[in-house]
Amino acid sequence: MKRLPVLFLVLFSAAAAAQPSAPDTLEAADGWLRDLTLQFAGSQAQYSNWQEGGIDAVAFSARSEGIFYRVSGGLRQAHEVRLALGLLKQDTLGFRKSDDIARYAYGLEVETGGPFRPSLSLAARTQFIAGYDYSPEAGEYPDLPRETEGRVKVADAFAPLVLSQSAGVVYDPGAGFTARVGLGLKETYVGIERLRAIYGNSPDEAFRVQAGLDSELRYRREIVENVTLSSRLMAFQAFNQLGNQAPDILFENRLTMNVNSFLNVTLDAAALYDRDVTEDVQLRQSLAVGLAFSLL
Structure with a gap:
């Protein structure tokens, strides 16, 4: 990650949250195009005198995703919302979260009649409930208290909250592909003082503001x-870290398989690199099979 070429930093550094893009054929006469879904998934296992062994387990999750598009007065607007919360319990352990996502993105583009359009994007990324490291290494988090069974709280509701704003140009050739590049701001908010150092903030710094290069690659098909x-590739290269630190990169992929009108399967995978948080690449993967309902 430290040796990424300058061309990659300039062309493919993207914000920590994405700008949604409208369908290829969207016109003013279509009004608002809306797609809002709700999905529930769960599993359960219980054993009693089962000779082959096994542990009791229960897991459930809920997800909601919404996309709203409109063209009006020569402007394209897009709102995107993604919410997810999952909990699991195994044997004698208490409930632990398995999924926790709260995202919002807004995109505004000026119609030009061609594939290049000036754009403005705003985004927010956070989570709903507290998160814990259940097996911290010795000496890790020296300033944070150990709780039950040695766990350490490393996140909480809206701590951290990552905001971004950017202005630039969108390239939209159609066929499900869009690219965006521009200048942007990124704010990392951590309201709980003892958690700030985990996310690169100083102890007295609730808001950490960075300016830098910003873009996004997105594909949906x-x-x-x-x-x-x-699929979308996002990153953010802060000006004060240019040349001595790789950009923040978030690469997300989702595969959705609709079995029928109510049953679907969703596979999510994401990779996050943020040197302010850790030198390691963070990975997240989830598989959900459940009932899905179209609300709009």
Whole structure:
């Protein structure tokens, strides 16, 4: 990550949250195009005198995703919301979260009649409930208290909260692909003082503001019938870290398979690199099979 070429930093550094893009054929006469879904998934296992062994377990999750598009007065608007919360319990352990996502993104583009459009984007990324490291290494988090069974709280509701704003140009050739590049701001808010150092903030710094290069690559396509791939690559290169630190990079992929009108399967995978938090690449993966309902 430290040896990324300058061309990559300039062309592919993208914000920590993405700008949604409208469908290829969207027109003013269409009004608002809305897509809001709700998904529930769960699993349960219980054993009693089962000779082959096993542990009791219960897990459930809820997800909601919404996308709202409109063209009016020569402007394209897009709102995107993504919420997810999952909990699991195994054997004698208490409930632990398995998924926790709260995202919002707003995009505004000026119609030009061509594939290049001036754009403005705003975004927020956070979580709903507290998060814990259940097996911290010796000496890790020296300033944070150990709780039950040695766990350490490393996050809480809206701590951290990552905000971004950017202005630039969107390239939209159609066929499900868009690219964006521009200048942006990124704010990392951590309201709980003892958690600030984990996310690169100083102890007295609730808000950490960075300015830098900002862009995004996004691809969304139905690869076969009822199977849709959504992929986006995002990063943020702060000006004060240019040349001595790799950009923050977030690479998200989602595969959605619609079995029928109510049953679907969603596979999520994400990789995050943020040197202010850790030198390691953070990975997240989840698989959900459940009931999905279209609300709008």
